[in-house]
Amino acid sequence: MLKLIKNGEVYSPKYIGKKDILLTGTKVGYVDDNINLPDNFVDIEVIDATGCIVTPxxxxxxxxxxxxxxxxxxxxxxxxxxxxxxxxxxxxxxxxxxxxxxxxxxxxxxxxxxxxxxxxxxxxxxxxxxxxxxxxxxxxxxxxxxxxxxxxxxxxxxxxxxxxxxxxxxxxxxxxxxxxxxxxxxxxxxxxxxxxxxxxxxxxxxxxxxxxxxxxxxxxxxxxxxxxxxxxxxxxxxxxxxxxxxxxxxxxxxxxxxxxxxxxxxxxxxxxxxxxxxxxxxxxxxxxxxxxxxxxxxxxxxxxxxxxxxxxxxxxxxxxxxxxxxxxxxxxxxxxxxxYALKSKGNIEVGKDADIVLLKKDDLNINTVIAKGKVMYENGEVKIKGTFEE
The missing domain is CATH 3.20.20.140 (Metal-dependent hydrolases)
Known part of the structure; x- marks a missing residue:
């Protein structure tokens, strides 16, 4: 499934403004001011980042x-x-x-x-x-x-x-x-x-x-x-x-x-x-x-x-x-x-790994954590737990 992060203020970590970010599998596929996909294109999860800061x-x-x-x-x-x-x-x-x-x-x-x-x-x-x-x-x-x-x-x-x-x-x-x-x-x-x-x-x-x-x-x-x-x-x-x-x-x-x-x-x-x-x-x-x-x-x-x-x-x-x-x-x-020469890490750029953090702009607390394209943590809740975690 594709993921589209919309309306966030992006620090890549350099500030690049309000951008939409399309995640394609485990990678960043596209970064632009406004990404609109055709209706009935493919299954896509939209993550509304309004009021959030988006970082690597x-x-x-x-x-x-x-x-x-x-x-x-x-x-x-x-x-x-x-x-x-x-x-x-x-x-x-x-x-x-x-x-x-x-x-x-x-x-x-x-x-x-x-x-x-x-x-x-x-x-x-x-x-x-x-x-x-x-x-x-x-x-x-x-x-x-x-x-x-x-x-x-x-x-x-x-x-x-x-x-x-x-x-x-x-x-x-x-x-x-x-x-x-x-x-x-x-x-x-x-x-x-x-x-x-x-x-x-x-x-x-x-x-x-x-x-x-x-x-x-x-x-x-x-x-x-x-x-x-x-x-x-x-x-x-x-x-x-x-x-x-x-x-x-x-x-x-x-x-x-x-x-x-x-x-x-x-x-x-x-x-x-x-x-x-x-x-x-x-x-x-x-x-x-x-x-x-x-x-x-x-x-x-x-x-x-x-x-x-x-x-x-x-x-x-x-x-x-x-x-x-x-x-x-x-x-x-x-x-x-x-x-550490981790070439696919550290920035929000096309072709880099889809590792993304959303911070709430009002208090800078962590809202959402995405690792290799999967939501691991969201709104105070762990979404994906380790093998032996209860």
Whole structure:
């Protein structure tokens, strides 16, 4: 069935005005000022977007789709994510990662879950590895994983400046980045390396030395969790000015520093400092554990990341921090699509995937979520549930 979205104000994410959008199966088939189809042409579902803002489906580049954690023992391993945990937040594309646990959470499990979410109706990719170096892969090689396994598009998340990391050397991280880069070049994928930034005193020193002393460009790395403390954030500003990619986590712990510097405030500061919006993304850290440690790095409490926090942070950046909508939408649409080389994602254009979100114009809350041409969520109701959801 064709779907015709009429009378919406379209942000692609750049504002392009009031447009009608024809969805043909899983793709955007036509975008124009006024689309009228002949009577009795074919079955077509008309979605009236009057009073709505129409945006591309959101891309969440950092989700623990198989669950995360265990920092407080086996009982603190968070469960696998459910489909509606993703779609109710407007997210139509996720990139799955492991995390601290690369033993009871395996790459085979991650890949299987990525395929499962794809079968349930959204787009899903994966990064190879976990916090540890040497990187635990499927084939035994980072390069082979990226080249030979369709869904694997890069490496991560590898932990640095964190008491939970495997304490790799600069040379080891450089070799990981080099292998990922070549794998990406040979397969037409991004080949990025996502780096989990901890709260340690070394901050970005390893990454800066690699990009200064080798031929690996700053854009090869995606540095996530950079809002942990003021010093790390300051270094992240300089890094992004030099072409590096920085990522703000929208799920947060109870850290006073992380509460102080919200993603919206951080985005506004970076833009005022001259950082290109194209070098910034938001991700949720969804379904990951959010452990809280004391000053001696002893576990004291645990939270859980939510994919729904992604758009919440974007909405707050628009309403509270007064960042223009077509600017802030880029951090969850066209920016991750470009950074991760997801060529059919990130914009509302003919031939791109039919991933669409309708926002109510009066309060900017999510009204409708369409993934690959199917309505997944509408008017506060989940329309398509995951296989084991009640």
């Amino acid at each position: 489906g959101f891309i969440d580049g950092h989700v623990h789709i198989t669950g995360g954690g265990g920092e407080g023992g086996f009982k603190t391993r968070t469960p696998e994510i459910q489909l509606s945990d993703i779609t109710r937040g407007g997210v139509t594309t996720v990139i799955g990662v492991l995390g601290t646990d690369g033993t009871t959470r395996t790459m085979s499990n991650l890949l299987a879950k990525a395929y499962a979410l794809e079968e349930e109706g959204i787009s899903c990719y994966a990064l190879t590895g976990s916090y540890q170096v040497p990187v635990r892969t499927i084939t035994g090689s980072i390069q082979d994983d990226i080249i030979l396994i369709e869904k694997i598009i890069g490496v991560g998340e590898i932990a640095l400046s964190d008491h939970r990391s495997s304490q790799p050397t600069i040379e080891e991280i450089a070799k990981v980045a080099a292998e990922a880069r070549v794998g990406g070049i040979l397969s037409g994928k991004a080949g990025t390396v996502t780096i989990h930034m901890g709260d340690g005193h070394r901050n970005l020193s390893f990454i800066k030395k690699i990009t200064e002393k080798t031929e690996i460009p700053p854009s090869q790395f995606v540095l996530t969790h950079v809002l942990r403390n003021p010093e790390l954030f300051k270094e992240a500003i300089d890094y992004a000015k030099n072409g590096g990619i920085v990522d703000f986590t929208t799920s947060t712990t109870n850290s006073p520093e992380e509460k102080k510097l919200t993603p919206g405030k951080a985005l506004k500061i970076m833009l005022e400092e001259g950082v290109s919006i194209d070098n910034i993304t938001f991700t949720s850290d969804g379904q990951g554990s959010l452990p809280i440690f004391d000053k001696q790095n002893r576990f004291v409490d645990l939270g859980i990341g939510r994919v729904t926090s992604l758009y919440t942070a974007v909405r707050e950046a628009i309403l509270n921090d007064e960042v223009p909508m077509e600017v802030v939408l880029k951090v969850i649409t066209s920016n991750p699509a470009n950074i």
